[in-house]
Amino acid sequence: MKETTGFREKVVIITGASSGIGKAVSLQLASEGACVSLAARNAERLQEIAQECNQLGGSAIAIPTDIADQQQCRNLITKTVEKFGRIDMLVNNAGFTVVDKFEDLQTLELFQRVMNVNFNGAVQCTYFALPHLKNTHGRIVNISSLGGIVPFPGNASYAASKAAMTGFSDSLRLELQDDQVSVTMIYPGAVVTKFQEHRLDKDGQVRGSDGGSLYTEDMMTADECAEIIIEAAKQRKREVVMKPGKISRWIKLISPSLLDKIIIERVKKIIEREAQESK
C-alpha cells in the first residue's frame, strides 16, 4: 500500500494542535494546502494557530476538544465533516505525562487520566473517524513515544498508555488492510516542546517553565519531528522509530538486563543534572 502523495486539499484532523509537535504538523500541512481541523482544549491558542494555518495557504477550523471525553471526540469528527465534507487523515497526537513513582501516587486518578487522554482519546477519535477514513482510503497516524518501547522508571502510566497504543494500532492495521486505510506509528525520542513543562507530578502539580531545563541542544525540534511524521504519513509507513530507539530495541532483544542498567544509569544522570540546575 506504499504510495507518496501530497496533502493539498486533503482533510486532516490533528489532536494536540495547540502546542509542540501537533502545532508544527498543523502548520506544515497547512503550508502544503491542506484543510486542517485543529483539536485541543485551549480554544484561544487553537484559534491563533488556525489563523496562522490560513495565512500559510491552508484552510483551518479550530474545534476545542478534550479528547478524554467521548462526546467531544464525536463532535470533533462531526464538525470536521460538516465543514470540509470528508476526512483523509487523523493524527492522534495529544498527550501528556505524569512523572513520579507509581507507589507514590495518592490515588489512581492521575494514572487513569493519562490513559484516558493518551490512549482512550486516540481510540475514541479513531472510532468516530473510521467510517469517513474508509470512504477516502485514508490514514491514521498515532504519535506514541520511545517510552512505549523502552519505559523509564517514574513513567508507568505514560509507558502503559503508549504501549497500549501499539497493540491497538497493530491490530487495527490488519483489520483495515482490505479497506486500504493505513495505520502509522511514530515513536519520537526527546523533542523540544512544552511537554516537560506540561508534565504533572504525583500531586497533580504542573512542572512549569523549569521543565525546559531537561532539553539539550542536540535534541530534535518540533519542526524536524513534524517533517518526519508527515513524510511517514505520505508513504503510509508502518512505523518510524526515532533515535535512540532502534538501538534500544536491539539491546532489549539481545540483553534486556543490559538495557535496564543503561536506563537506570541514564535516569541517575538526568536526576543529577536536574539537581545541579535547580541549585
Ligand SMILES: NC(=O)c1ccc[n+]([C@@H]2O[C@H](COP(=O)([O-])OP(=O)(O)OC[C@H]3O[C@@H](n4cnc5c(N)ncnc54)[C@H](OP(=O)(O)O)[C@@H]3O)[C@@H](O)[C@H]2O)c1
Ligand atoms: N516532546 C517529547 O519529547 C515527546 C517525545 C515522545 C513522544 N511525544 C508525544 O508527542 C505528543 C505531543 O507532545 P508535545 O511534545 O507536542 O507536547 P506539548 O507541547 O505539551 O503538546 C501536547 C498537546 O496535547 C494537548 N492535550 C493535552 N491534553 C489534552 C486533552 N485532554 N484533550 C485534547 N488535547 C490535549 C495539548 O493541548 P491543550 O493543553 O490545549 O489541551 C497540546 O496541544 C504527545 O502524545 C507526546 O506523548 C513527545
